[in-house]
Amino acid sequence: MNVVSSNATRTPEWLKWLVLVIGAAILPLILQQFGNAWVRIADMALLYVLLAIGLNIIVGYAGLLDLGYVAFFAVGAYLFALLASPHLTETFPAIAAAFPGGLHLTIWVALPLAAAVAALFGILLGAPTLRLRGDYLAIVTLGFGEIIRVFLNNLDHPINLTNGPRGLGQIDAIQIFGWKLSRRLEIGDFEIAGVTLVYWLLLVLVVAAIIISHRLAESRIGRAWMAIREDEIAAKAMGINTRNLKLLAFAAGASFGGVSGVVFAGFQGFISPESFSLMESIMIVAMIVLGGLGHLPGVVLGAVLLAALPEVLRYVAGPLQQLTGGRLDAAILRQLLIALAMIVVMLLRPRGLWPQPEHGRSAGRG
Amino acid sequence: MAEPVMLKVEGASKRFGGLQALDSVGLSVAKGQIYGLIGPNGAGKTTFFNVTTGLYVPDAGRFELQGRAYEPRAVHEVARAGIARTFQNIRLFGEMTALENVMVGRHLRTHTGLMGAVLRLPQAKREEREIAERARALLDYVGIGRFADYRARTLSYGDQRRLEIARALATDPVLLALDEPAAGMNATEKQQLRILIERIRQDGRTILLIEHDVKLVMGLCDRVTVLDYGRELAVGAPAEIQSDARVIEAYLGTAAAH
Numbered sequence: 001m002n003v004v005s006s007n008a009t010r011t012p013e014w015l016k017w018l019v020l021v022i023g024a025a026i027l028p029l030i031l032q033q034f035g036n037a038w039v040r041i042a043d044m045a046l047l048y049v050l051l052a053i054g055l056n057i058i059v060g061y062a063g064l065l066d067l068g069y070v071a072f073f074a075v076g077a078y079l080f081a082l083l084a085s086p087h088l089t090e091t092f093p094a095i096a097a098a099f100p101g102g103l104h105l106t107i108w109v110a111l112p113l114a115a116a117v118a119a120l121f122g123i124l125l126g127a128p129t130l131r132l133r134g135d136y137l138a139i140v141t142l143g144f145g146e147i148i149r150v151f152l153n154n155l156d157h158p159i160n161l162t163n164g165p166r167g168l169g170q171i172d173a174i175q176i177f178g179w180k181l182s183r184r185l186e187i188g189d190f191e192i193a194g195v196t197l198v199y200w201l202l203l204v205l206v207v208a209a210i211i212i213s214h215r216l217a218e219s220r221i222g223r224a225w226m227a228i229r230e231d232e233i234a235a236k237a238m239g240i241n242t243r244n245l246k247l248l249a250f251a252a253g254a255s256f257g258g259v260s261g262v263v264f265a266g267f268q269g270f271i272s273p274e275s276f277s278l279m280e281s282i283m284i285v286a287m288i289v290l291g292g293l294g295h296l297p298g299v300v301l302g303a304v305l306l307a308a309l310p311e312v313l314r315y316v317a318g319p320l321q322q323l324t325g326g327r328l329d330a331a332i333l334r335q336l337l338i339a340l341a342m343i344v345v346m347l348l349r350p351r352g353l354w355p356q357p358e359h360g361r362s363a364g365r366g
Numbered sequence: 367m368a369e370p371v372m373l374k375v376e377g378a379s380k381r382f383g384g385l386q387a388l389d390s391v392g393l394s395v396a397k398g399q400i401y402g403l404i405g406p407n408g409a410g411k412t413t414f415f416n417v418t419t420g421l422y423v424p425d426a427g428r429f430e431l432q433g434r435a436y437e438p439r440a441v442h443e444v445a446r447a448g449i450a451r452t453f454q455n456i457r458l459f460g461e462m463t464a465l466e467n468v469m470v471g472r473h474l475r476t477h478t479g480l481m482g483a484v485l486r487l488p489q490a491k492r493e494e495r496e497i498a499e500r501a502r503a504l505l506d507y508v509g510i511g512r513f514a515d516y517r518a519r520t521l522s523y524g525d526q527r528r529l530e531i532a533r534a535l536a537t538d539p540v541l542l543a544l545d546e547p548a549a550g551m552n553a554t555e556k557q558q559l560r561i562l563i564e565r566i567r568q569d570g571r572t573i574l575l576i577e578h579d580v581k582l583v584m585g586l587c588d589r590v591t592v593l594d595y596g597r598e599l600a601v602g603a604p605a606e607i608q609s610d611a612r613v614i615e616a617y618l619g620t621a622a623a624h
Contacts, residue, residue, distance in 0.1 A: 212484050215483055215484050215486060216480075218494075220469075220472070220473055220478050220494070220497065221480065223470050226459065226466075227462070230459035230460055230461055230462060231458070231460075234457035234458070235459075235470070236442050237450070237451055237453075237457075238442075238445060238470050238471050238473060238533065238534075238536075238537060239473060242442070248480070
């Protein structure tokens with residue numbers, strides 16, 4: 001009797017999640033009333049959420065501080081850009097001859113392919129860094145991120161593979177069941193903007209990423225990652241093959257980055273090495289640290305906040321700039337405010353805004 | 367008559383720069399024994415442990431577990447072969463709960479892969495349930511079941527030592543190697559530890575024990591090796607060891623000096 005009533009009054013976990021996802025799905029319909037620019041901000045926020053969830057596997061679960069994560073994002077973006085834009089067919093007659101209709105890779109192939117190729121790059125990065133930890137690992141991964149960017153910047157000669165700093169343009173918009181996500185959808189009188197469709201695609205990917213990441217964390221693989229994070233020697237003594245599991249963490253985390261890259265390239269239509277700077281890597285690390293390392297809700301929160309905050313600050317920075325007679329540059333002011341926010345959060349909540357709850361602590365000794 | 371040999375080490379040597387930490391040390395632990403390894407600070411006890419379990423690569427030595435030679439090259443492979451250990455300076459997974467710590471110990475006896483975990487296949491779910499059940503049972507076994515959901519670092523010192531033992535037992539070891547399990551414990555805790563170690567032996571496991579507390583070693587162990595300056599000083603039953611002049615000298619200094 002008691003059990004039945006308590007079950008009936010408590011909202012089940014999945015229902016809470018369902019409400020949250022539906023709420024997130026409705027959000028762009030509201031935002032687009034205020035202009036597509038707002039939906040675009042939400043798109044970027046979701047993209048960063050996807051990246052943050054991926055990096056969280058490497059840094060949050062396995063404890064491997066990776067400062068070059070954006071490289072995997074770049075790999076995914078360039079993969080799609082090369083296989084769904086006129087660049088390769090224009091540069092290489094042989095490819096043009098082989099594909100008279102041009103290269104137009106569909107998203108169904110691009111997403112898994114990017115995940116696999118990025119995972120491969122994850123292993124390539126992971127293999128030489130297996131013996132490194134902490135600061136040393138951070139420096140090597142930082143170097144890796146820069147190497148990828150430098151390659152993208154300079155592989156325009158002797159053969160023009162990446163088009164160098166000019167970047168790749170005219171990338172196909174993402175197409176799902178024959179519908180281009182760049183076009184708006186009209187249902188009767190109601191209009192759904194293209195950016196909203198991209199938002200929904202990203203939302204599906206984010207939900208999938210959360211489920212995959214959560215299930216991994218609660219499996220024996222996730223526990224092994226966390227054991228490596230907590231104490232590598234003890235993890236080895238428990239029979240964990242730390243080499244394989246670290247490589248697996250790099251590969252799994254990187255694959256999320258590759259997937260994000262594809263969506264980014266298809267959404268922007270143009271990419272250049274500029275989008276994959278060290279600053280991006282640092283921002284993604286900042287997101288997961290700010291939100292709560294290793295705790296998915298915190299990671300999502302941190303990514304949304306840090307991705308949306310600059311845009312919101314745009315409205316604060318404007319008046320402040322006028323106040324100082326234009327001497328303060330709006331872009332610099334935004335960076336300043338973000339830095340300030342981070343310092344305040346880290347001082348007040350060193351484990352992040354929404355860290356893993358300290359369960360059990362008071363339950364037993366009440 | 368005599369039980370078969372569980373662990374046999376011959377001529378284990380290890381040098382750190384100019385220091386010969388281990389100089390051709392050997393021992394033979396019979397199945398079901400509690401074997402003690404004692405000696406003053408810096409005698410090489412922990413080095414012997416680390417070399418036997420693959421944490422350090424030995425300069426020389428022959429290692430045999432259950433009659434099969436093994437190369438202690440990789441720690442995780444030694445664990446797979448059946449030696450589980452605890453650490454002198456407790457090495458738990460601090461941010462994980464006590465239960466999760468023990469569940470990690472099941473890692474090498476379970477098989478769920480990436481796909482099984484992501485898709486939550488029936489087999490993976492069953493295995494996960496078994497891991498949790500086994501871990502809970504082990505927490506109860508060492509007497510800290512009520513702290514299952516506490517983070518390991520929040521447990522008391524004695525309970526952390528017990529948790530380390532539970533985690534080691536989770537790997538289904540044939541040989542349990544305990545590195546100073548009683549360090550920092552008070553008299554009551556030591557007594558409880560002693561009961562636990564005896565119970566583990568009764569349940570069919572062989573135990574290799576490094577201990578500082580001579581009284582505990584003498585009361586528990588069937589056989590003892592004394593190390594001093596990386597060398598074997600004496601081997602024998604506790605009673606023989608206690609009356610051995612060389613051992614007394616190593617521990618207390620020569621009679622002439624006093």
